[in-house]
Amino acid sequence: MSDIASGARRRYKTRIALAGGLYIVVLVAVLWLFNTSPPTGPVRYVLAVAPALPILGIFFVTAQYLMEEADEFRRMTMVQAMLWGLGLALSFSTVWGFLEAFAGAPLIHLYWVFPIYSFGAGVAQPLVGRRYR
Amino acid sequence: MKNRLKVLRAERDWSQADLALRLDVSRQSVNAIETGKYDPSLPLAFKIARLFGMPIEAIFEDG
Structure with a gap:
């Protein structure tokens, strides 16, 4: 490129x-x-x-x-993708936490929060880019 | 935001990549600005205006 x-x-x-x-x-x-x-x-x-x-x-x-x-547009799309990842990780952690507390769901190690975030941000990246095409 | 970027670019026979190079931004940025889906920052808008030798309001149209 x-x-x-x-x-x-x-x-x-x-x-x-x-x-x-x-x-x-x-x-x-x-x-x-x-x-x-x-x-x-x-x-x-x-x-x-x-x-x-x-x-x-x-x-x-x-x-x-x-x-x-240096590219402000790329910065913005990156931050948007990160927010999607953050939203996914926080939502999953919150819902699962209550499932653990009240429904006997198996305990999940906290180090999974980052992979969940990464997955969300990774999937969101091309989708965010597509919105501006 | 509506703008005349595509027309101005065509008048000079520049591709999106040519304009991107002149503005020191990515080609995706030029495309997103041209289609009106992304509003450039004030510094970038000034850079665009300076490149075409026009005031910002002659290139971008609000409302």
Whole structure:
């Protein structure tokens, strides 16, 4: 793409891929460690948090993209897609929370909130773009 | 917002990509502005006006 404003997008994709790759590596390592010789004491907490850090990196990279993207239209469509993802994640979490509390629904780990958000934002992205075509 | 961008562009024989390049924005932005589905920010509107050498109100039409 010869688009003049695509530099920020390219950097964003690279950074997301790096954070995603790091996440998989850390997760696999932590899973292996907890399955073979579960750590104890403070180390346990540090290692338990480790897979979350690359995910926090994804949040940072996303914020970075929104600040670096020179194209205001792209910024707007991105934010709209993010709002759809946020709406989906918050709605699902709220409804499921009450199902857990009152209807005996199985407990879902909170780390699923981000994948739900990502799914919503990812699906919304092309649909938001289509609205302006 | 209604605008004369498509006409002005055609008069100069520019494609959407040509205009996008001159404005330093994406082609999708040009398309969304042209179809009236996206209103540019004030700085971008000024940039467009300056490029065509016209006042903003000669390009964009409110109401």
